[in-house]
Amino acid sequence: MVVANNPHLNACAIVGIGATEFSRNSGRSELTLATEAAVAAAADAGVAVSDIDGMVRCDMDFVQHNALADALGLPNLSFWSDVGVGGGAPAAMVGQAVAAIMSGQASTVLVYRALNGRTGARYGQGDGQGAEGGGGGSYLEYFSPYGLNTPGQMWSMLARRHMVEFGTTSEHLAHIAMTCRENANANPLAQMHGRPMTMDDYLASPMLTDPLRLFDYCIETDGAVALIVTSLERARDLPQPPAVIRAVAQGVQAGMQPGIAFPSMMRASLTTMPSAPTAARLYARAGMTPADIDVAQFYDCFTMTALIQLEDYGFCAKGEGGPFAASGAIRRGGSIPINTAGGHLSEGYLHGVNHILEGVRQIRGTSTSQVEGAEVSLVTSGLPIATSAMILTKGVL
Amino acid sequence: MTDLFVPTTTDHDTGGFWEAARRHQIAVLYCASCDAVLHMPKQYCRRCGSFDTAWRDVRPQGSVYSWIVVERQIHPAYPAPYTIALIELDDAREARLIGHLPGRVDLQAGQAMIAGFEDHETYTLPVWRLASV
Numbered sequence: 001m002v003v004a005n006n007p008h009l010n011a012c013a014i015v016g017i018g019a020t021e022f023s024r025n026s027g028r029s030e031l032t033l034a035t036e037a038a039v040a041a042a043a044d045a046g047v048a049v050s051d052i053d054g055m056v057r058c059d060m061d062f063v064q065h066n067a068l069a070d071a072l073g074l075p076n077l078s079f080w081s082d083v084g085v086g087g088g089a090p091a092a093m094v095g096q097a098v099a100a101i102m103s104g105q106a107s108t109v110l111v112y113r114a115l116n117g118r119t120g121a122r123y124g125q126g127d128g129q130g131a132e133g134g135g136g137g138s139y140l141e142y143f144s145p146y147g148l149n150t151p152g153q154m155w156s157m158l159a160r161r162h163m164v165e166f167g168t169t170s171e172h173l174a175h176i177a178m179t180c181r182e183n184a185n186a187n188p189l190a191q192m193h194g195r196p197m198t199m200d201d202y203l204a205s206p207m208l209t210d211p212l213r214l215f216d217y218c219i220e221t222d223g224a225v226a227l228i229v230t231s232l233e234r235a236r237d238l239p240q241p242p243a244v245i246r247a248v249a250q251g252v253q254a255g256m257q258p259g260i261a262f263p264s265m266m267r268a269s270l271t272t273m274p275s276a277p278t279a280a281r282l283y284a285r286a287g288m289t290p291a292d293i294d295v296a297q298f299y300d301c302f303t304m305t306a307l308i309q310l311e312d313y314g315f316c317a318k319g320e321g322g323p324f325a326a327s328g329a330i331r332r333g334g335s336i337p338i339n340t341a342g343g344h345l346s347e348g349y350l351h352g353v354n355h356i357l358e359g360v361r362q363i364r365g366t367s368t369s370q371v372e373g374a375e376v377s378l379v380t381s382g383l384p385i386a387t388s389a390m391i392l393t394k395g396v397l
Numbered sequence: 398m399t400d401l402f403v404p405t406t407t408d409h410d411t412g413g414f415w416e417a418a419r420r421h422q423i424a425v426l427y428c429a430s431c432d433a434v435l436h437m438p439k440q441y442c443r444r445c446g447s448f449d450t451a452w453r454d455v456r457p458q459g460s461v462y463s464w465i466v467v468e469r470q471i472h473p474a475y476p477a478p479y480t481i482a483l484i485e486l487d488d489a490r491e492a493r494l495i496g497h498l499p500g501r502v503d504l505q506a507g508q509a510m511i512a513g514f515e516d517h518e519t520y521t522l523p524v525w526r527l528a529s530v
Contacts, residue, residue, distance in 0.1 A: 125471060135405035139437045142411070144402045145522055146497035147467065147475030156465040157483055164463065164506045210466035210501075263437045265483055266493055270463065 003287030006247060010396045012098045013235040013242030016045025016228035017357045022191050022348035024118045026222035033224035034063045034114035035071045041226040046239040047108055052228070053077055054106025056093040058351060059084030062121075063114050079106035085260065087299060087382025088274075090352035091390040095248035097229035107230060113353035114224035122220050123349075126150030127260065143262045151301060152217055154261050156209040158384070159304040161270040163211060165319065170211060172322025173303040174202040176338075177215045177345055179330050180300065184342030187368040191219050192346040216303040218344035225353045227360070232396070241394065243363040243377070247285035248390040251278030256386060264384040271319075274387045275312035275380065283314075286391045288376065290314040293391070295362045295371040296336055296378040297355035300343045305383055310336075313380065313389075332369050340369040352381045356390075363394045401474045406520050410438045413452035418521040421514040422454040425489045436492035455488035457512035458528065462493055464504040484510050484525055496525030 003009055018040025020026070020033050042049045053076045055065045065080040079100045083089040090113070097109035117123065126149040127140055134141025148154070162168045181197040184190035197215065205214040235242035253274045257263040283289055290313060298313075300306040307321040315336050316324035324330070330338045341347045341358040348354060359379035361367040375397060380389040406415035417424030426435045428442035429449040435442060440450050463483040470477040475497075482496040482504060496510060509528035514521050 130402070131400050132403035133405060135408035135411065137410075139411065141404035141406070141408065141415070142437070143495055145404045146481060146495040147472055147479060148481050148495055148497075149471050153465060153467060153471075153481065157463045157481070160465060161463040161506075206468070207466075208469040210468060212465075258437055258439070265463075266436060266491070268491075 003285070006285040008098050008102060008245070008248065009285070010232055010244055010246060012101050012229055012245045013232050014094070014227050014245065014356070014360050014392065015230055015235045015238045015240055015242055016041040016047065017360050018044055019225045019354065019357060020223045022189065022221050022223040022350070024222065026116055026119065030062045030114040030116055030120065030224070031067055031071055034068050034112050034226070037114065037224035037226035038068065038072055038110055038112055041110065041228050044240065045228040047228060049073070050075060051108045052110045054079035054097065054100045054109035056081050056083060056096045056109060056111045058086065058089045058093065058113050060086045060351070061113060061115070063112070068112065079109065085385050087301060087352045088385055088387045090356055090381040090388065091248055091379055092250045092381065092388035094229060094245065094356065094390055095250065095388065098245055098248060101229065101231055107234070109229045110226060111229060111353070112224065112226040113351050115351060116222045117349055118220040118222050124150060124152060124217070124220055126153070137258055139259045139263050148262065151261055152212060153209045154265065155302040155304050156212040157265060158270045159211050162304065162308070165271055166322065168307070168322040170203065170213070171199065172326050173216055173307065174199055175325040176300070176303040176306050176330070177202055180339045180343040180345040182331065183340050183369045184346035187341050187347060190342035190347040191221060192342060212302060212304065218301050218349045219346070221348035221350060223348060223350055225350045225357055227356060241364050243360040243392040244396055246391045246393045246397070247282055248388065249278050249282035249285055250386065250388040251281055252386045253277060261385065271308065273308050273312055273383045274385070275309050275383060275389070278387050278389055279313045282389050282391060288391060292376050293336060293378045294374040294376045295340060296338050297340070297359050297380065298338050299352050299355060299380050299382045300339060300345050301349070301382060303345065306338065306343070308383070309380055313378070332371065337369070337371050340367050340371065355379050359392050363392050402472065404520060410440060414438065415520060417452060417454060418514060418523050421521065423457045423486070423512055423523055424452040424454050425486065425492045426450055427453050434489045434491040436489070455486055457523070459484040459486040459494070459510050461504050461506055461508045461510060463506070466501050480504065482510065482525060494523065494525070498526065
């Protein structure tokens, strides 16, 4: 395969993954959750916890590096980094780990995400709920006085625009929700395991922010996930089959806009996201095209988020995400199975990092909705501000 | 009843919008050198590199670019259902503003909207409605 200049091609691998239970009430601190996931990831990788010498944290995580390093008793921490914004970070967090390893700043890097997303700070409640505010670069003063407060409201605005431009329907969105639910029903650890969803169930779910319903929204979740990145050379001496990091990319759009989310509605297009330029960069670095991807984990805070990425990552033409989703292509056995652990919509919302774990499981062959013969695994991170994505492979292809 | 959200009106980059609203005008920040619309407001023009900017009053009219109906109440002072419109300004299409319409309003893309102004003690809020109503 032809590969653009990409010094990190096949340089590193994900060698360990760990997770806590995903629940609606962990009953524990985020520090405890992060610690449990980190210990589990190290054990899975076959490395001693004390070998961890680097850490990458999401900028919205309440667990700081020093707190987790203290809890784990790390004597040799020599690299730490924060990556944001929020859900756009996860693949870029792995990219930071790769950069640290390749530059000799660390050898065994822990990437983690812990949140009591249901019982702690609930992202679904959004911003601007106080009595006053805005300013300081938040630009909330343009939005909050009108009762525009939540990510769900904003994604509903983007969904409506997609419907206006391309004729996308609720039934199209339903197929993304039902696909995730189907996969969750194969995954005993998913929050929605044992709760099948039909089209009638989807259409009967309460309208929260027309055009999006309850089942277009992901599940606020308590839990933590962690993974270990090291060099491919070292990975070959470790017990798990390495998920080789073929390429990582971050990206923004022209006129990317400030703030946490709402100013993104000022961009020229509401139906093309930073995932489009990020996809082009990622494929160039990997020397691959969408046809090479066997399985994908798309960030799905809402059904619409995943639908736009089907287009932006080139699995169908712009505007055809709805009919493509409804065709069955995204289900197990389809041309591009997505969100095989259930996604944020039905497994749980660990802010994009649980998608990396599932991307690794597909490479190992251990997913509960395993794509037979999967060798190339795409994982994407959140929208709409700025995003990141990566391609993992089974061995060096 | 909980109070409405009170916007900050003195921010370095957005204060001009609220000064204009107090005068019952809609203002947009422009680059004074090349006329680019700088929205969300910021004091540097990425098109021509100028730091010379100016607020300019525009006609208080626009059209519906997208919209939602909020059925699940979040903020206690904003009773559901209500409709939120994303409005493109006729004079500055690069700038979009938000409109709040009580109840479920069956909007269509491109419908004409006009702004009025609601005076509060410390600020004035532009409020949008359908031009045809």
